[in-house]
Amino acid sequence: MKNIWLAAAFSGIWALAAHAQSSVTLYGVLDEGFQFNTNAKNVVKGVNVGGRQLTVDSINGLNGSRWGFRGTEDLGDGLKAIFDIQGGINLNTGAFAQGGTPFGRTTYVGLSSRSYGTVTFGRQYDLVVSYVQPVTSTGYIGGSTTFGHPVDLDNLVNTLRVNNSIKYVSPDFNGLNFGSEASLGGQPGNVTGGGGYSFGASYNHGPITLGAGYNFFKNPTGPTAGTGLFTDNVSGANSLSGVLNSNYIAASSYQVAAVGGTYAIGPALIGLTYSNTQYGNVASLGGVSPKFNDVEAGLRWQFTPAFFAGFAYNYTTSTGVEVRGETLGDQHYHQIAVLADYFLSKRTDVYFTAAVQKASGVSSTGSAAVANIGGLGDSSNDRQAVMRIALRHKF
Structure with missing residues (x-):
């Protein structure tokens, strides 16, 4: 009997030890606010007449509302099994975000080693997002909508996710990190169709943080839902929804190269970012390859431990392409964004953010360029402003 009790005791201790080496965490962000758009898209009889719009919104704040599960299991010798399953939610309707994809933000599983880095498999962010977004105003100030670039054409607000991906991220080498990623695409009958690759690196030392990344994807508009970078959601909706780039839907490739950095000095953090976006061989327009360049500068100032404010200026330009004697996509965008954020606690804050954008030139469709923050x-004209006051809670 004594041996039975000892065996049971040791079994219980072993179970507790095993449990202590594994964890599963439920987490999320709820970001709900009043949002005012001075000129929202409003199509009447096929014409965008625009109009003012006031909404209660939980999708377009500093963080799109989301929830998820993440977990780790210690496998010994510095090796862990990891996973993350995260989905966007609309608090006002209960619907899924990301085109109705239940866990549309990230879903991956992998192995992490202190010595060799991390390998993950699933639906993930590309490495331009991973390494460059933190040094954009979206990363160090906030505001996935108000501080984002026009229609998020360079994906630095991570509108797009990479399906069927294999990702490697290195351990930290005295402030240096690097990684690579490959997507298998998943288009039926075309082994490499919709596939692509991404790589990037970051460096952090003292007051300086630098980041660089590159993406290249073939046939980004997939023939079925969930295939192709632009059609990565279960709804199959195409992400090219504005006249700025919607006429490039038939591009045979999409690539982004971006680089940026921040410098901290006292209560200030100063940032500068550049990106180049290219749509390769647009068949419907005779094989042209439109290019965009974007430059952004920002400043964040920490007034107190609980309050900071930020400002950013963004300029986007495209030189245009010649199609049957007509110039398309010769367009230019100026945008200013501001943010003031006060923390009531470590997990709860209230904030105000706003952006103003001015467009000029000719859009990808040949019509006049219109604002789209x-x-x-799309705005009905070349101007648009968005303002938001919100409450954000993290759990």
Whole structure:
């Protein structure tokens, strides 16, 4: 009997030890606010007449509302099994975000080693997002919509995710990190169709943080839902929704190269970012390859431990392409964004953010260029402003 009790005791201790080496965490962000758009998209009889719009919104704040599960299991010798399953939610309707994809933000599983780095498999962010976004104003100030570039054409607000991907991220080498990623695409009958690759690196030392990344994807508009970078959601909806780039839907490739950095000095953090976006061989327009360049400068100032404010200026330009004697996509965008954020606690804050954008030139469709802040939808003219006051809670 004594041996039975000892065996049971040791079994219990072993179970507790095993449990202590594994963890599963439920987490999320709820970001709900009043949002005002001075000129929202409003199509009447086939014409965008625009109009003012006031909404209660939980998708387009500093963080799109989300929830998820992440976990780790210690396998010994510095090796861990990891996973993350995260989905966007609309608090006002209960619907899934990311085109109705239940866990549309990230879903991956992998192995992490202190010595050799991390390998993950699933639906993930590309490495331009991983390494460059933190040094954009979206990363160090906030505001996935108000601080985003027009229609998020360079994906630095991570509108797009990479399906069927294999990702490697290195351990930290005295502030240096690097990684690579490959997507298998998944288009039926075309082994490499919709596939692509991404790589990047970051360096952090003292007050300086630098980041660089590159993406290349073939046939980004997939023939079925969930295939292709632009059609990565279960709804199959194409992400090219504004006249800025919607006429490039038939591009045979999409690539982004981006680089940026921040410098901290006292209560200030100063940032500068550049990106180049290219749509390769647009068949419907005779094989042209439109190019965009974007430059952004920002400043964050920490007034107190609980309050900071930020400002950013963004300029986007495209030189245009010649199609049957007509110039398309010769367009230019100026945007200013501001943010003031006060923390009531470590997990709860209230904030105000706003952006103003001015467009000029000719859009990808040949019509006059119109404003479109962060992919909220085309304005009916060359101007648009968005303001938001919100409450954010993290759990």
